[in-house]
Amino acid sequence: xxQALIDRVKAAGxxxxxxxxxxxxxxxESRSLRSLIDRLDTFQLAxxxxxxxxxxxxxxxxxxxxxxxxxELAAIGKGSAxxxxxxxxxxxxxxxxxADSEALLALPQLADMRGRAVVIFRGVGGRELLGATxxxxxxxxxxxxxxxxxxxxxxxxxxxxxxAAQDVDWDIDRELRRGAVDFKVAEGARAGLTFDVxxxxxxxxxxxxxxxxx
Numbered sequence: 001x002x003q004a005l006i007d008r009v010k011a012a013g014x015x016x017x018x019x020x021x022x023x024x025x026x027x028x029e030s031r032s033l034r035s036l037i038d039r040l041d042t043f044q045l046a047x048x049x050x051x052x053x054x055x056x057x058x059x060x061x062x063x064x065x066x067x068x069x070x071x072e073l074a075a076i077g078k079g080s081a082x083x084x085x086x087x088x089x090x091x092x093x094x095x096x097x098x099a100d101s102e103a104l105l106a107l108p109q110l111a112d113m114r115g116r117a118v119v120i121f122r123g124v125g126g127r128e129l130l131g132a133t134x135x136x137x138x139x140x141x142x143x144x145x146x147x148x149x150x151x152x153x154x155x156x157x158x159x160x161x162x163x164a165a166q167d168v169d170w171d172i173d174r175e176l177r178r179g180a181v182d183f184k185v186a187e188g189a190r191a192g193l194t195f196d197v198x199x200x201x202x203x204x205x206x207x208x209x210x211x212x213x214x
Contacts, residue, residue, distance in 0.1 A: 036144055037064050042117055047074045049122040054083040057121035057146045076104055101130040114138030124148040
């Protein structure tokens, strides 16, 4: 997923050193998950938490069936919406600004959820705010956990990364102003750190590259 950013850094004259902090893998395709997909006709709204949820979720669905024509689709941010549309999904409800649960929940279309059934495609162990708030507004909510995050396996390539980093001319002040690719990470960093952290509500390579260049 970082390749686009790596290419942009190179084009801007930088020297990117790829070091994956986590690995995304398919979640176990359990009987309950297969049953949920088979019952998609009983839901009125499907929400996709991330581009990964969009790609892996739709792939999982299409291995068993097509999306029900009457099922409305929503995405946390524009990146997720673009991924859904790239994969052939129709109209997608998405916030004009922001890329988190709060932004989606602020949409008037989700203000009154009484009697509506919602399925949320996400990774294993995601945030509970979205589902909990929709329940408070009257919806029934189920989760389709279609991927999980794991720690990458360490190998000899990681040693090469550190050796390459020794040749980099680090500017500590510039490094401490690094972009935070998650708004909630930025909020937490402010609570315990004294340096500036950039808020990137929509996680894109151009926005991250802009912040790194400040």
